Amino acid sequence: MFETDSVWEYSMADRLKFGPGAVQELPAEIERLGGGTVLIVTDEGVRDAGIVDTVVETFPADLRYEIFDDVEPDPSAALFDRAARYADEVDPDVVVGIGGGSSIDVGKAASLLSTHGGEVLDYVAQPTGEGQPIPGPTTPYVAVPTTAGTGSESTSVAVVSLPEQDLKVGISDRHLFPDLSVVDPALTVSLPPAPTAYSGLDALSHAIEGYTTRRFDAKERPDSPADRPDYGGRNLLSDTLCRQAIELVGDNLRRAVNNGEDLDARRNMSLGATMAALGFSNAGLGAAHALAYPVASEHHTAHGLTVALLLPEVMRYNATSAPERYAEVARLLGKQADGLDRRGLAAVGVTEDELPRFAADTMQLQRLLVGNPRRMDADDVEGIFRRSL
Numbered sequence: 001m002f003e004t005d006s007v008w009e010y011s012m013a014d015r016l017k018f019g020p021g022a023v024q025e026l027p028a029e030i031e032r033l034g035g036g037t038v039l040i041v042t043d044e045g046v047r048d049a050g051i052v053d054t055v056v057e058t059f060p061a062d063l064r065y066e067i068f069d070d071v072e073p074d075p076s077a078a079l080f081d082r083a084a085r086y087a088d089e090v091d092p093d094v095v096v097g098i099g100g101g102s103s104i105d106v107g108k109a110a111s112l113l114s115t116h117g118g119e120v121l122d123y124v125a126q127p128t129g130e131g132q133p134i135p136g137p138t139t140p141y142v143a144v145p146t147t148a149g150t151g152s153e154s155t156s157v158a159v160v161s162l163p164e165q166d167l168k169v170g171i172s173d174r175h176l177f178p179d180l181s182v183v184d185p186a187l188t189v190s191l192p193p194a195p196t197a198y199s200g201l202d203a204l205s206h207a208i209e210g211y212t213t214r215r216f217d218a219k220e221r222p223d224s225p226a227d228r229p230d231y232g233g234r235n236l237l238s239d240t241l242c243r244q245a246i247e248l249v250g251d252n253l254r255r256a257v258n259n260g261e262d263l264d265a266r267r268n269m270s271l272g273a274t275m276a277a278l279g280f281s282n283a284g285l286g287a288a289h290a291l292a293y294p295v296a297s298e299h300h301t302a303h304g305l306t307v308a309l310l311l312p313e314v315m316r317y318n319a320t321s322a323p324e325r326y327a328e329v330a331r332l333l334g335k336q337a338d339g340l341d342r343r344g345l346a347a348v349g350v351t352e353d354e355l356p357r358f359a360a361d362t363m364q365l366q367r368l369l370v371g372n373p374r375r376m377d378a379d380d381v382e383g384i385f386r387r388s389l
């Protein structure tokens with residue numbers, strides 16, 4: 001018999017530090033985590049923007065550090081393993097990931113694999129990977145985001161691309177929560193308008209999907225508490241975080257895109273993205289994130305942009321299942337969506353003949369679809385894709 005759950009849980013990084021200048025406190029935090037040798041995991045763009053320099057300039061002269069700056073967007077399993085081998089050589093005492101979601105995810109894996117060995121696919125769920133559980137704590141890890149969107153610094157997930165299979169998979173394990181997240185909005189000031197917009201739309205999508213995902217007590221009670229899923233369903237705490245995030249992103253995303261140096265807008269975007277991540281990472285997501293995966297794998301479109309192009313039609317499809325929720329989303333966003341041009345997936349090169357395959361691929365992503373407030377089969381998904389063209 002289907003017995004509904006009556007308990008929800010909440011997990012996050014061990015500690016979160018937020019505010020302009022927070023990154024200046026990194027040396028003290030590294031010391032607190034045991035000091036020694038630091039491995040910085042980042043990408044060339046972040047390094048070229050001078051952000052890595054800003055960070056290491058705060059380090060005392062005797063702090064030893066090495067930099068791995070080869071992270072690419074949509075990092076592949078091979079790249080994860082390359083970072084891990086580098087970490088083996090450095091043998092760090094603390095790992096610091098600096099960048100967008102890709103760098104922070106690769107940093108999580110460097111901390112994991114340098115502690116417990118093996119390859120990234122060992123920890124990816126079966127059948128793609130070996131599905132090994134992470135045996136214990138990993139090298140202390142500090143996540144420092146330079147965008148306001150993905151929220152990877154607040155989650156226990158690392159997304160791994162398998163380009164030869166056009167597939168994205170994830171490792172999800174409590175041991176992947178950072179020991180510390182340092183969210184310093186000043187680091188996002190140099191982010192150009194397009195990535196600011198895309199990452200901000202990702203945050204908005206997290207907040208909306210987290211706010212409308214199925215409730216924790218609409219889910220089945222697990223046989224054992226350990227089997228309760230990370231995406232446990234929304235509850236009043238995640239709702240509160242997501243509502244505030246919708247408002248913050250709605251009020252500040254245009255300002256941050258139009259004037260990157262508007263520190264007030266940047267701070268509110270970083271806060272909104274952080275709150276959205278703290279909400280969705282416990283509540284769950286919905287169909288827009290599921291439908292976005294096959295499109296982004298095929299067309300190499302930015303994650304936030306892809307999700308945002310699909311979200312309107314997903315919301316239209318879902319509206320009848322949670323009308324009061326979507327009305328509240330509209331209220332929190334005000335009338336700001338009125339009169340805007342509507343652009344769809346055709347703008348990023350998606351064609352009609354791809355849609356049946358995308359629909360089939362989407363149906364594989366049950367971990368995301370299970371939270372969607374309205375059930376959907378492959379025909380429904382294909383319909384949403386069609387209306388999103």
Ligand SMILES: [Fe+2]
Nearest residue numbers: 202206303307
């Ligand atoms: Fe996302």
